[in-house]
Amino acid sequence: MNAARFDAEPHSYDALVLLGFGGPEGQADVIPFLRNVTRGRGIPDERLEEVAHHYRHFGGVSPINEQNRQLQGALAAEFARRGIDLPVLWGNRNWAPYLPDALRDASERGFENVLVLPTSAFASYSGCRQYQENLDDALAQLHAEGRTFKADKVRPYFDHPGFLEPFIEGTRRAIAELLVSDPTLDAQRDVRVMFTTHSVPTSYSGAFGPDHSALDGQGAYEAQHRAAAAEIARAACPGVAWDLAYQSRSGPPTQPWLEPDINDALAELPGQGVRAVVIVPVGFVSDHMEVLWDLDTEALETCEAHGLDAVRVPTPGVAPTYVAGLVDLVLERRDGTPTVERASRTELGPWFDVCGVGCCGTQEAVSAS
Structure with missing residues (x-):
């Protein structure tokens, strides 16, 4: 078995390719898009329509494509600002x-x-390995056409400062906003920070990532999220309690997925004496459908139903710190930066450049927006 490894060799890249999940841009696109997402799983259109109503609520348009257009432009502008000639494709x-x-x-x-930059910060099947499989398939098509072409992928960046800082700043602002709106609140007594990410089947979580001494028996997916959440909480709100919850599960009820679901977790907070909550979508890099629907619609409705004041923290999007951090990651790989000099803010990182055989292995993809 090939082990995961760091790549400390410099490379001469011609371009950067921003690799996104994609999303529909009109009502007619919704079902064909969902068929693409669930290809090979035999899900009938009637069941896909149950998910389609999230998109139809917003006119059939996912915000994710426009967000990636903006990120593509922001990356190009940051390269230009630094005097780096590296075209950005998408x-x-x-x-x-x-x-x-x-x-x-x-x-x-x-x-x-x-060099390929996925819009996903964490190690998982759908967030890392499936992007690599898609890249491998695309390269095979080009090679079959007689084209000479190579592509590398940027490492998972869950604990890179550029990814964490927007969440730190947003969490700090959200707590301040709650305290201003209700001066009777005490942050350490009355406020809970609820980090959230996409749920995955429990049978997958242990397979995410190579062996790593700091994982302490957890799969990399859960361990990375807990490490990132702990660092955000440490920097933004020391002394304020926090939890990690999951959202957007899409499997059959009989299949166990990582829990608790965020709505169940929110419903329990009043019984714990919590009066206000800060929701931090740490598992997502932009305000796409699973943020707008699952959090801004369903989770905030749950908060209102249980008398909780709530603020949802923005995702990094095109925050200057995030964009600059992504460019730093590109230069790290281009220049073959030694591992000890790579930026990371948890004991788990920096993560590997090249996945080992069997890393993030699973038998089916997990959908994300």
Whole structure:
């Protein structure tokens, strides 16, 4: 078995390819998009329509494509600001522009060696390995066409300062907002910070990531989220209690998934003496559908039903600190930065550049927005 490893060799990249999940951009796109997401799982359109209403509520348009257009522009601007000539292309896994087309466009422009930046910070099947599988499939198509083309992927960046700082600043502001709106609140007594991420089947969680001495028996997916949450809480609100909850599960009721569900966790807070909650979507990099619907709609409704004041912290989006951090990650891989010099803010990181065989292994994909 090949072990996960760091890549400390410098590379000469022709371009950066931003790799997103993709999303529908009109009512007619919704079901075809969901078919792409669930391809190979045999889910009938009637069941897909149960998820489709989230998108239909917003006119059939997922915000994720526009968010990636903005991120593509922000990355290009940051490269230009630093005097770096590195074009930024964009491709998706599940909707246009598709990754194979983006790589083919890169090849036709004369690029032969690109670095791929997924819009996912954590190690998991759908958040890391499946992106690599999609990349491998796209490269196979190009090679079959006789094109000489190589592509590397940026490492998971769950504890990179550029990813964490927007959450730290947002959490700090959210707590201050709650205390201003209700001066009777005491942060350490009355406020809870609720971190949330996409749930996955429990049978998958132990397989996420290679062996790592700091995991303490956890799968990398859960361990990385707990490490990131602990660092955000330490920096933003020392002394304020926090929890990690999960959202957006999509499997059958008989299949165990990571818990607690955020709505169940929120419902229990008043019984613990909590009067206000800060919701931190630490598992997501932009305010896409699973943030707008599952948090801004369902979770905030749960808070209102249980008498909880609530503030939802923004995701990094195109925050300057986040964009600058992504560019730092690109340069880290381009320059072959030694491991000891790589930025990370937890004992788990920095994570590996190249996954080992069997890393994040599972038998089916987990959907994300």
